[in-house]
Amino acid sequence: MSCRAAILISGSGTNLQAFIDAVAAGNLELDLCVVFSNNPNAFGLQRAEKAGIPTACIEHGDFLDRESFDRAVIEELDRWNPELLILAGFMRILSPTFVKHYEGKVLNIHPALLPKYPGLNTHQRVLDAGDKWHGSTVHFVTEELDGGPRILAGRLRVDPNETAEELLHRVQTIEHQVYPEAAGLVGSGRVAFHDGQAWIDGKLADEPIVRTFP
Numbered sequence: 001m002s003c004r005a006a007i008l009i010s011g012s013g014t015n016l017q018a019f020i021d022a023v024a025a026g027n028l029e030l031d032l033c034v035v036f037s038n039n040p041n042a043f044g045l046q047r048a049e050k051a052g053i054p055t056a057c058i059e060h061g062d063f064l065d066r067e068s069f070d071r072a073v074i075e076e077l078d079r080w081n082p083e084l085l086i087l088a089g090f091m092r093i094l095s096p097t098f099v100k101h102y103e104g105k106v107l108n109i110h111p112a113l114l115p116k117y118p119g120l121n122t123h124q125r126v127l128d129a130g131d132k133w134h135g136s137t138v139h140f141v142t143e144e145l146d147g148g149p150r151i152l153a154g155r156l157r158v159d160p161n162e163t164a165e166e167l168l169h170r171v172q173t174i175e176h177q178v179y180p181e182a183a184g185l186v187g188s189g190r191v192a193f194h195d196g197q198a199w200i201d202g203k204l205a206d207e208p209i210v211r212t213f214p
Helices: 014-024 043-050 066-078 096-101 122-129 164-187
Strands: 003-009 030-037 055-057 084-087 106-110 133-140 150-157 191-194 197-200 209-212
Touching: 003 014, 003 043, 003 164, 014 030, 014 043, 014 164, 030 043, 030 066, 030 164, 043 055, 066 096, 084 164, 106 164, 122 133, 122 164, 133 164, 150 164, 150 197, 164 191, 164 209
Parallel strands: 003 030, 003 084, 030 055, 084 106, 150 209
Antiparallel strands: 106 133, 133 150, 191 197
8 A cells, every 4th residue: 555645735736736746657656645724715726636645724824822833733644544745845944743752654745955054045055055966855853953864866967157146946856856756765664764863764864864856
């Protein structure tokens, strides 16, 4: 049986679409059991419905604090028995309660070659630093923002003459390829989270798998 995966979104759901397309093409063995959003107007919910995937929505503005919202989300998600949670543009910082409840089961993608450039504005920071390489990294989520064990990174050469906007679009194209691949590796058991670290094919992974793109 395929690994049951919940995808969490807040907006348009372009990464969600990459997962839907990969499953439909037979390139990814995941059971997309639910798409959850904190935004009822997220276009990604329409993408899910069009693909026949159940949806759920809880608005964070209805709660007094992050903790109570996260507890409500946990209660909703647990109804679907997900084995894997995929953050695909979910614009919420997760509480320690949430991270502990789903320890080792939550994936995120960050637009940088971690551990370089955690946080925001990564594309401009890369250009300002004159870096030769840039990309995106899929990692397990821990309480440290963008600091969880790395699984898979996609990289490309930086053109020093391009704008941050142009670089962003190139990196997004990479994301749509490496994120489903990384989730598939976790779903199949080839990648696992143990004792706060990533293991790839049964070996402790100090470095992520790296894919180089033109």
